[in-house]
Amino acid sequence: MRTRGGVLLANLLTGLALGFTVTSIGFGDYAELNRMFTFQDLRMFLSFFGAVVIIASVFALLRVRRGTGRLHAGVVPGAVLFGIGWAISGGCPAIPIIQVASGYLPAVVTIAGIVVGVRLCRWANGRHFFRIDRGSCEG
Amino acid sequence: MTAYWPWWAGAVGLAVLTIGYTLATDRSFGVSGAWERVLHWRREAELERREAEFTDERTLVAALGVATAEHFGTVPAVPVPPGPAAVPATDGRRSGAHPRPAPLVTQAVLLVSIFVGGLIAAVTSGRFHIRFDMGAGYRHLVTGNPVAMVALLFAGGVLVGFGTRLAGGCSSGHGLNGCGRLSPVSLVATATFFGTAVAVSFLLWKVI
Numbered sequence: 334m335r336t337r338g339g340v341l342l343a344n345l346l347t348g349l350a351l352g353f354t355v356t357s358i359g360f361g362d363y364a365e366l367n368r369m370f371t372f373q374d375l376r377m378f379l380s381f382f383g384a385v386v387i388i389a390s391v392f393a394l395l396r397v398r399r400g401t402g403r404l405h406a407g408v409v410p411g412a413v414l415f416g417i418g419w420a421i422s423g424g425c426p427a428i429p430i431i432q433v434a435s436g437y438l439p440a441v442v443t444i445a446g447i448v449v450g451v452r453l454c455r456w457a458n459g460r461h462f463f464r465i466d467r468g469s470c471e472g
Numbered sequence: 473m474t475a476y477w478p479w480w481a482g483a484v485g486l487a488v489l490t491i492g493y494t495l496a497t498d499r500s501f502g503v504s505g506a507w508e509r510v511l512h513w514r515r516e517a518e519l520e521r522r523e524a525e526f527t528d529e530r531t532l533v534a535a536l537g538v539a540t541a542e543h544f545g546t547v548p549a550v551p552v553p554p555g556p557a558a559v560p561a562t563d564g565r566r567s568g569a570h571p572r573p574a575p576l577v578t579q580a581v582l583l584v585s586i587f588v589g590g591l592i593a594a595v596t597s598g599r600f601h602i603r604f605d606m607g608a609g610y611r612h613l614v615t616g617n618p619v620a621m622v623a624l625l626f627a628g629g630v631l632v633g634f635g636t637r638l639a640g641g642c643s644s645g646h647g648l649n650g651c652g653r654l655s656p657v658s659l660v661a662t663a664t665f666f667g668t669a670v671a672v673s674f675l676l677w678k679v680i
Contacts, residue, residue, distance in 0.1 A: 352589025364609020383483025400655020411639025416668025422628025446629015
């Protein structure tokens, strides 16, 4: 599966599974999302963090290497901006895609915003408007 | 219309796809990283082409070194730089952190297939319905004004796009993959974006 074709197939299947799963959990439903973030309903919260616990356990069992990313200056400010954006638009980078797929047409505007935001970050970083080390605005 | 999945089914689903991708490709997937590369397609394609040329050159140097050693019965005079496939697994662990991201076209496929997967789920659950709003929840909690809705969705999208790239990942890259690997930077990022979203959501629910 490490060949180009294998990686292509893995991305295809993962994308299908991710779209199907997050839609079936209800991440595209703004009311459900707000109920998760305000702890009125822990179902989606437990789905996410339950998944993290399973992944961490399996990775430890299979001895998958731990993450070594460095805590650079962009992490906390970037995560704060992302948290605000997620709460007011209901979208993390995958969610507006499945919202449109569920028929929520205004989510196209959220996607347009993400396109502008992603390009703006790379442009600003390239112009050195802020001094963020390697790790920000990079894949 | 069928009910949303129970929490355990969602947890198993998200875990299986994350673990499956990691084991199959020896990489981590991240949706914001895929957006980043696809939106800078031209530049990223150029980088991929240069990388391929560089790999070819390294392979050529390695092959010449081995041929020279065989001909003269000596060890290669020039140290052979290892190619990506020749890097030994030093401690028996899966690396899982590939130095190069997945090929550009595969990341475009990831974004398109998320749409298809979401469409299949919405149609089969009876939840697909063309709407020109974001649902009753958004109307009650955020705004019922269509102009304000468009402005907030766009502003929110810009914050999501800018913020995830500044932080180096999103709920899939940092949240599922990074936290699953117990990466300190991902744990900090996930706690921060979840904490911020909780605070803003409480404001929307209780105050605004």
